[in-house]
Every structure is written in C-alpha cells, then in structure tokens.
Amino acid sequence: MSIIDDVLKLLDKGYLPYQGQIEGHVYEPLGCGPKRKPRWFWKERKYVCLGCVKRCCLVDPVGFELMLPVTYQTKKLAFASLPAVSARELVTKKAWLTIAEVAFVLSIGRSKVWEMIQEGRLEKHPDSPPARVLTESVRKELERTDVYLS
Structure with missing residues (x-):
C-alpha cells in the first residue's frame, strides 16, 4: 500500500x-x-x-x-490542508475568542468561562451578540495560572 x-x-x-x-x-x-x-x-x-x-x-x-478541530463541510480532497487550530494559535492570532475557544484554551467548561467573566477575570466584549472574550484577558489568566503556552 x-x-x-x-x-x-x-x-x-x-x-x-x-x-x-x-x-x-x-x-x-x-x-x-x-x-x-x-x-x-x-x-x-x-x-x-x-x-x-x-x-x-x-x-x-x-x-x-x-488541537481544536474546526468543523465545517468540505469536499473530500486527497491533499487538502484540513484546518486545525492549536491553543497557541488562538491566543496569538485572534483579538477576540468565542466562549468555546476560551474553554478550550483554558481547559475548562463553558460555565466556568461565564463565571470568570462575571468575576471580572475575563473581559467580554460589551456589544458582541455572540459573546466574545478579549484574548489579552485570556493570556493574563494563562500567565496567572502558570499554564501559558510558550
């Protein structure tokens, strides 16, 4: 083969x-x-x-x-570069993260993300209809917990 x-x-x-x-x-x-x-x-x-x-x-x-798989419908191609995003790429390339992305990066559940937003440990965008969290606040949380992906 x-x-x-x-x-x-x-x-x-x-x-x-x-x-x-x-x-x-x-x-x-x-x-x-x-x-x-x-x-x-x-x-x-x-x-x-x-x-x-x-x-x-x-x-x-x-x-x-x-790695966090990115799901979407696509045609099957033999040599397609199928997307996958690492936690490191999320916190270095995006300004705002979804609740699911924050949960993935911090290795916590979505409810814990919301709890951290309520506590002021994570900064939520004031006007974004699907909630978005400022990536810088996620980086600070990673550094605070000594889990940062260097």
Whole structure:
C-alpha cells in the first residue's frame, strides 16, 4: 500500500493532518526522530504517523500540543490542508475568542468561562451578540495560572 492510499484511508476515517508541536521525547520510545520527517494525523485521542514504514500509532500521548478541530463541510480532497487550530494559535492570532475557544484554551467548561467573566477575570466584549472574550484577558489568566503556552 502506498503513502497516498494510507493518507486517503485516514482522511476517509476522519483523521486530520496534525499541525501542532511535538516534544522531542515522544520519538525516543518509537525508535525514530523528527529528522525522519514524521507525518502525523490525528482523530480525537489517536495519533498515527505516516513518516516511515512503521506507521506508529499512539493513544493519548504526552508531548503533543492539544488541537481544536474546526468543523465545517468540505469536499473530500486527497491533499487538502484540513484546518486545525492549536491553543497557541488562538491566543496569538485572534483579538477576540468565542466562549468555546476560551474553554478550550483554558481547559475548562463553558460555565466556568461565564463565571470568570462575571468575576471580572475575563473581559467580554460589551456589544458582541455572540459573546466574545478579549484574548489579552485570556493570556493574563494563562500567565496567572502558570499554564501559558510558550
């Protein structure tokens, strides 16, 4: 089976190309390294690498940056760059975040986000009909809790 067949099979099963950062220690037990040009795909808690013939598969691995899937309808394309956004990208590239995005970045529930808004720890946009939270206030909360994604 070729790499193209493997990619198509993973895409068909709902896997996405993994675009987050991976810590170097992840490769030690696998017997390979980032120099081999790993090509990771992920779905929920499973990660599959198509970088070599081993086709490594990991479940809930430590050392992988958390990713938030972006859901929308799209045509199936063999080499489409399917979107996935990391928590780091959310807090560095957006001025305002949705409640769901804040919950993802802070690893908390939506009700906790609303509670933090009420407490004044997060700053909500005064006029935005779907609620938006100022990203700078989320960054401050990350720094305060020592969880910031450097």
